[in-house]
Every structure is written in structure tokens, then in C-alpha cells.
Amino acid sequence: MKKASNFIVFIALFAAFSSCTKSESFEDDPNAIDESDSTAIDLGLSVKWARCNVGATSPEECGVFYAWGEIEGKRYYYWDTYIWGNRDKFELSKYCPKSNYGTVDGLTILKPEDDVAHVKWGGKWRMPTLEELQEMIHNCNSEWTTLNGVKGRKFTSRKNGNSIFLPARGSRYRDSFDIHYVGAYGAYWTSSLNTMYDPFEAYSLYFYSDRVYDDSSGREFGYLVRPVSK
DSSP, rough: OOHHHHHHHHHHHHHHHSSOOOOSOOSOOOOOGGGSOOOOOOOOSSSSEEESSSTTTTTTTTOBOOTTTTTOOOOBBBBBOOOOTTTTTTTTTTSSSSSGGOOOOOOOOOOGGOOOOHHHHTTTTOOOOHHHHHHHHHHHHEEEEETTEEEEEEEEEETTEOOOOOOOOOBBOOOOOOBBBBOOOEEEEEEEEEOOTTTEEEEEEEOOOOOOEEEEEEETSBBBEEEEOO
């Protein structure tokens, strides 16, 4: 009986840490939805932004953390578990622009089959590009605020007054179950590879209580995803 009890506890812990809500696990994301099931917020920009993250059902919910180019959450987020990294050598097997980094394929934007927003939601949904992220940052006023007890940033369009809320749910990385810095900052992937400096990294949105910016970081890290659509 003790062994069975310990096994049940292990399974519960194993499923809990890839996401922020009890309905999500790294093995099985919430049921895929199509475009008609999710509200696309028109900010007056080139794309519409989703009202919530992949794996979430409301704007303040966390959703599921994903490594860049992966379509499932998981237990650990580091190089040895990254799908497009050679585990024996520090090199890339996909999305590689230069021979000294691995197998060259010239891909710089995630293909639909590697874009978790498109895979999970279907239709025209996908991850934003770096340019679309920058467009949103530059054309919206943003404020650090709280929605239903969850800290994050509200981005309000200067073009039409519509807004989206992105929760500050931190990130996951290395060989830890922990979600780091929940309530302190948000980290969200784009579909764009860093081709200028380091293809081991991809571009993302970062925000804190006092600033918002785009940067790049290791593709193996677990960040959140906010989809866009035409």
C-alpha cells in the first residue's frame, strides 16, 4: 500500500509542473480548438492577437510552457531534452543557417508543423513573428496591472483602444520542476530564429513591472505562447 501511495504522489507531481493550472500537463495539452472557438482581438495591426495563451482558457491563465519549435510541454527544459539539438554534440539538427552550428537548412521561421499555436489551435492561428511582436509593442501603450489576482501587462492599442492582457507567469528552464519568477516577469516566444548573432536562440517578448522589450534566448527554455491570426 505504501508503494502504491508513493507512486500516486509521484504521478501527481510529474504532471503538475509543466504548466500553471491543474488542467494542464506536459503529456497532454487541453483539447485543440479551432479559430471559431477563441476570440481574436483586433488591435488595428497587421494581425489579430488571441485573448489567451496556448493551453489556457482565460486571459490570466498561464497555459503551457514550450521550448521553441516543440509542440508538447514536458518535464525538463534544457539542452539534453531539446528536440532540435544533437544531444551528443552542441549543434542543431533543424532551423540552422550556418554550417558551424549544425545541419544547414536555411529555415528561419517555424514551419506550421513545429508551430505549437497552429498545431494546437488550427485554422489561421500561429505564433507571432519578431516583426509582429515589435509592431504590437510600438503601437500599444502598456501598463503593469492585475487581472483576477494575476499580475501581468495590459497592452492597449493606440489605434483603436482594444487591449490584451498577458500574465506574468515566469518561465521554465534547466533541470528543475520550478516555474521561475512567477508574478515578476513574462516570457513569450515568437516564431523567429535569431539569425543575426546566435541560431541557438530565438526571439521572444520579455516584460517586467517597469519595462517591455524583445530579445533572444536559448531555444530549449520553456516559455509561453500567445497566438496571432490574420
